[in-house]
Amino acid sequence: MEKMLRILYLKDPIPLDKQVDFNLEKDYNVRTVLDRQELETSLKGFTPHVLLCSLESTISPKEVLDILELPKEQPLVIISVINGNLKDVLPLLESTSPHLRERNSKKAKEDEPEELEKQYKTVYQNSLDGILITQPDGTILSANPTACQMLEMTEEEVCRAGRFGLVDSEDPRLAYAISQREKEGKVHAELTFIKKSGVKFPVELTTSVFKDAQGDLKTTMILRDITERKKVEEQLKISHESYKTIFYNSPIPYIIYDQETLEIIDVNQVAIDNYGYTRKEFTGLSIIDLRPPQEVPHLKMHLRNTKNAEKTSRYGKFVHLKKDGAQIKVEVYGYSFSYNNRICRLAACIDITEKEERLNLLKEKHARLTTAQEIAKIGYWELNIASQTLFFNEMMYKIWGVDKSTYFPSLSSIEESIHSDDRNKFIKAQENSIKNGKKHNVEYRILLPNGETKWVHERGRILTWEDGNPQTVERTVQDVTEQKTYFEKLSTSESRYRGIVKSQTNYLIRTDLQGNYTYYNEKFYSDFGWLYRDNGIVGQNSMSSIKEYHHSAVIDLVQRCVLAPGKTFQIEIDKPMKKKSGVRTTLWDFVCLTDAKGEPTEIQCVGIDISARVKAERQLKDSELRYQLITEATSDAIWDWDIDTGNLCWGKSFKSMFGHDPEDFNTIESWAKILHPDDVERVTEDLFAVIEGPKKKWVCEYRLKKKNGEYAYVIDKGSILRDKNNKAYRAVGSLQDITERKKLEDLLDKANTLSRIGSFELDLKNGELYWSPMTRAIHGVKEDYIPEVKTTIDFYKEGKSRNRIKKVLGKAIRKNKAFDEEFEIVTGSGEEIWVRVMGQPEVENGKCIRINGSFQDINKIKHAELEVLKASREKEILLESIGDAFFAVDENWTVTYWNKHAARLLNCPKERILKKNLWEVFSDTAGFASHRNYEATMKDKKKRHFETYCESTSAWHDVTAYPSHKGLSVFFKDITQRKTADVKLRELNKSLRAHTRELVTANKGLEQFSYIVSHNLRSPVANILGLANLLQYSEYPQEVKETFFDEIFSNVDRLDSVITDLNSILQVKEDKKAKKEKIDLNKLISGIEFSIQHLINKEKAEIRCNFQETASITTVKTYFYSIFYNLIINSIKYRKPDIQPVIEINTIRKGEFIIFTFKDNGMGMDLTSKKDQIFNLYKRFHHHIEGKGMGLFMVKTQVEMLGGKITVESQLKQGTTFTIIFKENVSQINQENEAAMSVFDSR
Known part of the structure; x- marks a missing residue:
């Protein structure tokens, strides 16, 4: 087909496996775009006739119009589609193209209506949207298959139901949609429809009026089920709020910057505190401004390398500048994402300055100690007396001549290695040191595995004590064989040297002063001989086995060795690994050897592979960082117990939660002392049973004594770490305060116990039945009894009770009907009792999936009734x-x-x-x-x-x-005892009702907010879409089109205004911790009068104040000013025509309460049916006066945020009085506070 129409398609951001698989570009002149960048590229040299816009597209039609900047005479048809019906829509667009009509033959023109009719039927029958053909009065003439499936009806049932039988008559948007269609001839709206099963669901509706071939008016209704879309929108909103909270409340400094301009867009509070800039100063900087000049080239190179990185990645360690010029070292992690139509990057900048300094200092100390031990040949071992565990350092293994991987040191293994003539001397010296606390100093001979005898000199002391008894001892052992057997070693030194070199597990090499190898041992050849293949190592330059970035450091070290012969120098060197891309990190001791004249001849190097240690150190750093962040971020008390040493460490939250100094409770025994006496045995036995057993988790609830003497209920959760022998050596966990939850549970348990009420849950999906402990007790079965769905009916007494329970359960399952009945049951012990059973079905998609209910033992009550009847006879x-x-x-x-x-x-x-x-x-x-x-x-x-x-x-x-x-x-x-119990029960119920009201109030607030957002945002959006649809008809005059565009932008302004209002409300509700201050009420009124002086003069308003009883109040000034300002403005705005507005503001003090009254002589209101709506958002009762319905909503919100209560009394044409009551200390007034209510009602 020749490409005629130019079509731009804004497609869904859905996975490729769910998209319709056909080549749009091949069959049609279509360009598809997914994001803003693709849009700008596609519109270069391409002006579309038609814009196909998916409802789920991330690009709006307005963005396309802004880029195109079409001339007024250039039309653009905008059509909303979904991916699934493109195959039907595109041929229709091509067939209606004016270019094709010019080229088609006369025969084609004659056949065109028939062809269009076929195409229309295809679209009608196969459309994924529901389509209804109706008359203007609501009579439905036909419905396509999708509509029938959506409504769960046949086409005949749909036609019989009519429009008003399908749409929820209580939906307030229905009347507006009908009026708009009558006025404009078409409408695009969202309405609530009702399925045959009675289930209500949201529908996006597009309807328009047309004339059929006979000239009769008909209406098309296109329906789209948007239930899933609504769920996604809500989930996206929750997700957005969650990520926003995480960003601003994170303990890690976060910076968001533009990847193109490098401008800083946003930061969190921790970044502001860490760097010293204000938020405004931050957003005026770029990330280059946070780097010292010498770091900028490195930064730019890094930005080029990471520009296209999408996943979270570690960028490395960098130097940053604070506002005061101080330099800090930070470790940066980053992630790319789209933010406000900009390609941005989120950078987490963790300050590691202090940690780096400490780590470097620790490395230096360790290196110096190791060097000293190597030079002096001093070994070190440590013994835990209780556990008899013994630690050897590296030199000990060397002195004893054993392999670390196969030799497991112990006190007995040391004794066995001692020469038989010296063994008793060693044992007595040990006992004298441990039992009498004497310093340890002894020399003895040891027999090495290779048969060699060594003399060693051992010194030591007791390292730690507990309860007056030594716990650990430490010893240093120096090889003094050289001194003891000087002459013998002199004669055999050469042979021994060769034996040591060959058995050496470390690397040993020598080079000449030019760096060429002159000697190497087998260990060096096994790890690095592959670098030289068949050429041999001797004579090769040693730099060939060293990573290039360490060459200069090695050369510098060799020069220092030559200048100081005999002195040992240490260095870390990276060498290549065979068949791996990584490196082998090694640690070397360099010493310059001399000839008999003292002239340098060779460099001798002894090295070890420390790759595993370096890796472990890095993992330790990461682990310590994660532990620190978790400890600081969580509200729980984190603990870490070294089971072998008995040391118990606590996180910072331990003190804030319980008041104790963690240092005072660093053992399990000290922790056990603050457990409740009734819990000590149970908790400790449970803990040690888990430690001794195979389990890896421990969870326990108990009471723990706080610093102030009170007991807190806690839940303790721990993880047990075990060695390869499954022995526990460490436990870590967290302690959570659940005192409040326990109080509520106790209240509920007491209420249920007093009333003998249990609960049950029948899960019809999984065929499972749950009984509460009280329900089991009523049935007379054991606590571990598990009820079964099939057999539980056998508890009901045969006859009336069993038949009746079957009947009510059947109705509940089939007809979703709740029940409340009395039955006789036979308990597990054979006792016949009366019970009251209540059940409430839970419905999903019109089908009962679960029944929740309660069991009550009414045996005594029932028998009392029967006794009364018997008494009358x-x-x-x-x-x-x-x-x-x-x-x-x-x-x-x-x-x-x-x-x-x-x-x-x-x-x-x-x-x-x-x-x-x-x-x-x-x-x-x-x-x-x-x-x-x-x-x-x-x-x-x-x-x-x-x-x-x-x-x-x-x-x-x-x-x-x-x-x-x-x-x-x-x-x-x-009935004195019962009355006493009733009083207690009422108190419990009163407490439960108070908590329930709090939850209901919160839920109502959320429901109202959701409705307001849906109603006030959808209205301008629907108007925009409706006007956009009108613009697709090119026959409208240019003046009309301009009017349409004006209306579109007007609705955009409305949309922006609603969002601004909602942001204002959210800001008020979030700012709960504003600073309180003393407010002079006369000055407050003067300030408001000054700010609205022009309005007061214009309307000749008079404000009369009487603050004799209370002239000041301590509270949040911004809230109080807003309350007074809105009520005064409200009274002036709704004044009576041609009557001077008079506003009277008075204060009354009654006990601990302060009452404010605002009385005016304005228009007043009829509150008969609208009293509960006056403080609702966007509620207005005088529509002829300009306003948005925000003022009174904000007043009520701020009054309640300050712990107050506001009410209104008004009569039409008689004026209005608002009354606000606060406690003097401005604390929250509970609705159960009868004293507060009586003051309010008696004013």
């Missing part, structure tokens, strides 16, 4: 055997019966009251509620049940009064 027997108190009176209140329980509970014997007037005996109860209940029962002959308190016996009674034609029969019992 067997009255005479009951009167004799009844357990409750009972009395009867005639119509004249003469007592005719008084049982022993009545005598006991009312402390009145039968002889005192029988045949006497009840009220004469109990004259002190006249006028009380019990007296009124008896009188009413006698009068209206209706049974009454009530509870009453008896002053004379200080007891609560549960009373039931039965009327008869002869008088009254009264049953009562002592």
Whole structure:
């Protein structure tokens, strides 16, 4: 096909395996773009006729228009598509091209309508969007398969339902969409539709009116299910907020800079603190400004090398400049990403200045010590007396002549190596040192594995003590064989030297003064002989086995050796590794050898491979850094226990959480002393059982005593490190304070225990059933009993109860119907009891997937009811055997019966009251509620049940009064214990309700915010899309198109205004820790009057203040100023026409509360049905007056942030009064605070 239309396609950023696989560029004149860079490249020399815009594209049509800058006479058709229907859309665009129509023959023109009709049907039937053809009155004429599938209906059902049967009538956007379509002939909106199953889901709707072939008006409705898109949008929003929080609150300094301009775009607070610049100063710098001049070339080279790096990478160590000119060394990690349409890089700059200095100092000390030991041939060993573990340094292995990889040192192995004539002397010296604390000093001979005898001189001391007993001892051992056997060594020195050289596990070489090899040992040849192949090593230059970057250092060291013969010089040298790309790091001792005249002749070098040690040191640095960052970042108390030494270390949070100095608790024993006495045995036994066993994890909850004497509930989680023999040698973990959680759990457990209520969960997906501990107790089974879905029905008593439970469960599963029933069950012990079962189905996609509910033991209540029924049938027997108190009176209140329980509970014997007037005996109860209940029962002959308190016996009674034609029969019992339990239960419920209200309030706030964002952002977006669709028709006059563009930009401004408002609200809610200060109320009013003086003069407003009771308040000034300012502005704005606005502001002090009232004589409001909406965001009640509905929302938000409460009273045309109440210390007022509410209500 000849390429005619020029089409630009803004495609989805979706994986390639999910895109439609066809070549757009080959079949059509189409250019596809994914990001801004591709867009700019594609539009060079290419002006499209059509813009296909995917709804998920990262590029907006406005960005394309900004780059194109099309002339007014140049049309551009913009069409929203999805990737799946491009094959249908593109042929239609080509077939309607004016260029093709000019070239087509007359025959083609005649066949065009038929061809278009076929193409239309293809699109209609195969479209991935739902399509409905309707009449303007909402009657649906047809629906394509996608629409039917979306709505879960057949086409006949869709047509029968009509438009109003498919759209949620409660959706406030529906009326607006209909009015817009009637006004404009088309509309693009989002509405809530309802599936056949009743499930509501969001739909993106495009509808327009057209005339059919007969000239009748018809409507097309294109539906797109955007449920998944809504979920993604919410997830993206949460992800954005999470990453923002991580960036600004991270303990690591972060810098974001533009990769092209190197300008610094943003930094976090740690970077500001570390470098000394303010945020404003930072954003005026480039990253070059943070480097000293000599570092800039290195920086630029590094930037070129890492420009295209996408993943997180370690850039290296660099020198940075602070604001005061101080230089610091930092380790930098970076990551490239797109930020505000700019290619940026996030750099983490970790200050390692102090660490580097300490590490270098440690290296120097270690090198000097090692050199000294090598020169003096002094070995060192250390013994842990308790564990009998012994440490050898490298020289010890050399002195003993053993291989480190095969020899495992111990005290017994040392004793075995000692000459038999010296062994007792060594043992006694050890015992004298350890038992008596004497200094250790002994000489003895040792027998080497090769049969050689050596003399050694050993000195030592006790290194550590515990409880008066030595714990570790240390020894130095010097080879003094030379002194002891001088003459013998003199005669055999040459042979021994050769034996040492051959058995040497280190490298040994000699070179002449020009650096050419003159000697090498087997170890050197085995590791580096491959460099010389068959040419031999002797005579070759030694630089050939050294990495080039170390040549100058080696040459300098050799020169110093020559100037100081006999002196040992040490150096680290990198050498190549065979068959590997890495290097072998070695440590060498260089010494210059001389001839008999003292003239330098050769350089002797002894070296060892330290690659493993260097790697371990690097890993140790990284590990220490990670540990430090984790310790500083977490709120938990991190601990590290060396099981072998018993040393216990704590993180910084240990002191902040519990008040203890970590140094005072550096052993397990000291830690155990602050455990709760009831927990010590359980916790320590559990810990040591894990240490001795095979487990690698330990989790335990217990109580730990804080510095102030209080106990905190904690959860302790640890990981056990084990050696190759599975022996635990180290444990690390964290301690978390769960005191608050425990309090809530205890409250809930007490409430459930008192009411005998358990819970259950029936998982229909996985066929599993869960019972809470109380539910198991009610069923009379063990705590570890696992209920099964198939057999749990057997607990219900055969007959009515079992049949009934099957029936209600069936309805719950099939019809999603909740239930609340009473049943008889047979417990595991065979007891028959009554239970109350409540169940609530959980529905997913119209299907019940889970039933959550509760079990309550009502056996006592049920049996009490049955007893009452039985009592009515067997009255005479009951009167004799009844357990409750009972009395009867005639119509004249003469007592005719008084049982022993009545005598006991009312402390009145039968002889005192029988045949006497009840009220004469109990004259002190006249006028009380019990007296009124008896009188009413006698009068209206209706049974009454009530509870009453008896002053004379200080007891609560549960009373039931039965009327008869002869008088009254009264049953009562002592319920004092139950009432006491009820009071406790109400207190528990009150606490639970308070927490629940807090959660509900938070959820309502989130729901309102979500709705506002959706409603106020979608409206301008829908308008923009609708106007953009109108612009695709080229027949509109230029003036109309300009009007469309003006409307588009107007809606863009609205969108920006809404986002600005929401940012303001979020800023208010985030700024919770603003500084409080004392505010003079008169000065505050004067400041507001000055700022709005022009408005006051214009409207002739009068502000009257009475602050006699409270002239000042201590709070957050910015919030308080905003509250007063918005309420004053609000009163002036909603004044009565032609009447001078008067605003009265008063303060009233009542107890610990301060009340502010703002009263005006303005227009007022009818709050009958809108009182709860007045403080909602974007709510306005006088639409003829300019405003956005932000002021009162901000006032309420700020009042509540300061711990206050605001209410409003208003009458239409009578004015409005706002009342604000604060505690004097401006703390949070809880809704359960009855004192605060009574002050407020009695004003």
